[in-house]
Amino acid sequence: MPHSVDCPVLTHSGLHMPKLGLGTWPMLDDECTRAVEQALDLGYRHIDTAQAYNNEDAVGQALTNTPVPREQIHLTTKVWWDQLRPEAMRHSLERSLKALRCDYVDLFHIHWPTSDWELERSIETLVSFREQGLVKHIGVANFPLALLRRVIEGLGAPLSAIQVEYHVLLGQRGLLDYARSRDMVLTAYTPLARNKVSEVAEIRQIAAKHGVLPTQVALKWLLDQNNVAAIPKASSRANQLANLESLKLQLDDEDRALIAGLPKDQRQVSPDFAPVWDLSLIHI
Numbered sequence: 001m002p003h004s005v006d007c008p009v010l011t012h013s014g015l016h017m018p019k020l021g022l023g024t025w026p027m028l029d030d031e032c033t034r035a036v037e038q039a040l041d042l043g044y045r046h047i048d049t050a051q052a053y054n055n056e057d058a059v060g061q062a063l064t065n066t067p068v069p070r071e072q073i074h075l076t077t078k079v080w081w082d083q084l085r086p087e088a089m090r091h092s093l094e095r096s097l098k099a100l101r102c103d104y105v106d107l108f109h110i111h112w113p114t115s116d117w118e119l120e121r122s123i124e125t126l127v128s129f130r131e132q133g134l135v136k137h138i139g140v141a142n143f144p145l146a147l148l149r150r151v152i153e154g155l156g157a158p159l160s161a162i163q164v165e166y167h168v169l170l171g172q173r174g175l176l177d178y179a180r181s182r183d184m185v186l187t188a189y190t191p192l193a194r195n196k197v198s199e200v201a202e203i204r205q206i207a208a209k210h211g212v213l214p215t216q217v218a219l220k221w222l223l224d225q226n227n228v229a230a231i232p233k234a235s236s237r238a239n240q241l242a243n244l245e246s247l248k249l250q251l252d253d254e255d256r257a258l259i260a261g262l263p264k265d266q267r268q269v270s271p272d273f274a275p276v277w278d279l280s281l282i283h284i
Helices: 029-042 056-065 086-100 119-131 145-154 173-181 193-199 201-210 214-223 237-248 253-260
Strands: 046-048 074-079 105-110 135-141 161-165 185-189 228-230
Touching: 029 046, 029 056, 029 237, 056 074, 056 086, 074 086, 086 105, 086 119, 105 119, 105 161, 119 135, 119 145, 145 173, 161 173, 173 185, 193 201, 193 214, 201 214, 201 253, 214 228, 214 237, 214 253
Parallel strands: 046 074, 074 105, 105 135, 135 161, 161 185, 185 228
Antiparallel strands: none
């Protein structure tokens, strides 16, 4: 049975993206299939995957099994940073579509920028997927602001979204201001800071005040923001329901002030191949 909470939908740049989605990394195989099927049964309509997660086939099996029509589901996937030459990008998308058992994906991201690539050719290829109808919308993930601006303003790419790490302990003011100025969505991954939000005294204080979980406070802080979606990973029914229930929470000005006072430089995801981050633009 679908859950009774209505999830707001973002419609920027023609997208139809529910603000709360299901992140699938690092779920694999049957665990992933069960989690996605269960989420769809509960009312989730936004699923996030990537070729690098090695779970697109499991997600595709869930999409095949569910009675929810494909057109009612927003599906995002991504191409890895070592597959950004045009031919490699095409092969990556073909493999993703085959694994997902879909004719198209709703949003296709370049997963990470790299230092060894021909940016213009990669972006041209990304745009061509949209023009061919293989993807409805295109975006990028983990791009610093200067590179994002170059792609949009310099190369004219019609990006609909950017996906970055964003949570109560990591600000993204520069990227979020820019996304809003371009009518783009910013999707927050690792929105619970790998559950570190549950250890933060101020978040626990707000949670106790409202009789909710710290994770629900952290999620609702994100979901209350214009142009922002969040994709927490949750495999259990209890956690998926708790994340949905966060939509009912009403944070007040006192709560938001407490969260604003938290450090905003606690990045959880920064692999060796990550770009140089915009440290001066993170505060919010």
